[in-house]
Amino acid sequence: MAFQCQRDCYMKEFVTSVVSCCPAELKQEVNGKKETLKGFHVKLQDTILFPEGGGQPDDHGLIGDVPALRVTRQGPEAVHFVSSPLEVGQQVQVKVDWERRFDHMQQHSGQHLITALADAFFGYKTTSWDLGRQRSTIELDTPCVKPAQLQALEEAVNEKIRAHVPVTVQLLSIDDPAVEKVRSRGLPDDHAGPIRIIDIEGVDANMCCGTHVSNLSHLQVIKLLGTEKGKKNKTNLIFLAGNRVLKYTEKSYSTERSLVSLLKTGPDEHVEAVDKLQKSVKLLQKTNLNLLRDMAVLIAQNFKSDPQRGNFFSYHKKEGDNEFMGIIANELNSEETLVFLTVGEEKGPGLFLLTGPSGPVSDMGPRVLEMLQGKGAGKNGRFQGKANSLARRGEVEDFLRQHFKHHTSEEE
CATH class of the missing domain: 2.40.30.130 (Elongation Factor Tu (Ef-tu); domain 3)
Incomplete structure (x- = not known):
């Protein structure tokens, strides 16, 4: 039917x-x-x-x-x-919903046209295709499509569009000899009624149940965006047809204007400008990392040289990371000192490290984890992890001071 x-x-x-x-x-x-x-x-x-x-x-x-x-x-x-x-x-x-329907008609008829000419020109068979929400993909039975072939294929499909080639529908009985001459990947098991053939005049006759344009001119234009490596030595050919090309162009132009404003250069210089920015960012990150390492060493040395230092050290830095905390902990490296370090937003998420005598650290670690609403684990005198919230950091400090003071008093 x-x-x-x-x-x-x-x-x-x-x-x-x-x-x-x-x-x-x-x-x-x-x-x-x-x-x-x-x-x-x-x-x-x-x-x-x-x-x-x-x-x-x-x-x-x-x-x-x-x-x-x-x-x-x-x-x-x-x-x-x-x-x-x-x-x-x-x-x-x-x-x-006509906008959705006509989009599907353009993409589906576009797929038939690309598939037919890819086979006619290069012998590349279509093994499957996907009508995506933004772009469509044709899986070709070839390990690669050369850039020159892609260009030739795009020129050929658009030439057919400009030629106003008619697209007609034929209904044939399943035992009609003409059925054997059309391209097909087979009928569904529950198929009933006549066979539906989509005929692009002089180009392709294909068994298909989908909705299609009545003339290739209704496709407006086809843009082959490129290829991606597919599965099992196949190539995925990505394309846009009709109104999708217009939307893609509009979006690309909008992005281009935004980049002109941000980068202060013309479109032709965008790639070079972004490359320079990336190199600058990498240099700044490297410099910042070195400064953080130097700062971590100085923080630890400053505490060690303080005659009134006591046996508890706590420090927080918004811009730090695990390496920053690790350097401080390694520099202090004292079985007599309890060290509590955090990095991240003061009342937001972050990282923490608790290090010192293994007994107290093992005892207090789970409670610290609970207060910071985090996840973590510890062994050998170190307990560390992620904190969902550092808002109770002050409470953690008070808890650690009190608990560690009680622990050292018991030892004495």
Whole structure:
């Protein structure tokens, strides 16, 4: 069976009737979290909302005033997931999200064109493809595509677009001899009805269930962005078609203007300017690291030279790191002194290090960890880790002083 969306891919509104409506659930991922929506599966007499298939995502749209959140195919029928029930037998107006639909038509027809010419020019077969939200990918059965081949392929596909080549749909019976002559990766197990052929005149005839443009001129333009290494000696060819090229250009130009303002140079000098900035940052980081190391040594030496130093040392520095704390601890290196060091935001997250006599450190470490809401572990007179909050640092100092003083009094 061919749905109305396949018979007329350009139809935006359609009146039909509700055949069935039953409770259902939809599992989806929102912001990285899986959730289950309760709703209803609705079957219509016919539909202009394309159910996902052939590498093409499903359409979105409205059935009456109820959003269709997902459309899937079950044998010869399309199943629409909606959040509210619809009355069986009622007439409904179905509206397709045209921007999404036309984007899918452009990308899908663009894929057919690229696939056909990559095969005709270089013998590179398409083994799969992915219609992504921002860019699409064609997996080619070749370990690499040379830059000159990529350029020739891009010029060829755009030449076909400029030539206004018609794209037609044929419906053939499964036993028609013509079926054997078309390109195909096979039919789904639950396929029913005639075979649908997408014919790009003089270029390609391909078995496909998806929605397509009626003329290559509707693709506007195709841009091949480049290639990436694929799996098992294959190459992923990344492309944009139609309106995606316009959006990509607009976004790129906006980024270019922002960089001109930030870097104070023209677009042609951006790469050189960023390279200089990166080298400057690396030099500053190296200088800063050396200064922190020198500072750590001086802090430790200053404490050791203080005749009134006592046996407890505490220090905090916002810009430090684990190495900074480690240098101080190693310089002090005293079994008689308890050292408590922290780095990071004063009332925010950071790092800590508790070092000194192994007995007290082992006893007090877990309590310090609890007060700093952190994670860590210790052994051999050192307990260290990450703190989710250094807001209670002062309380930790008081606890350590009191506990360590009590411990040394007991030893005496």
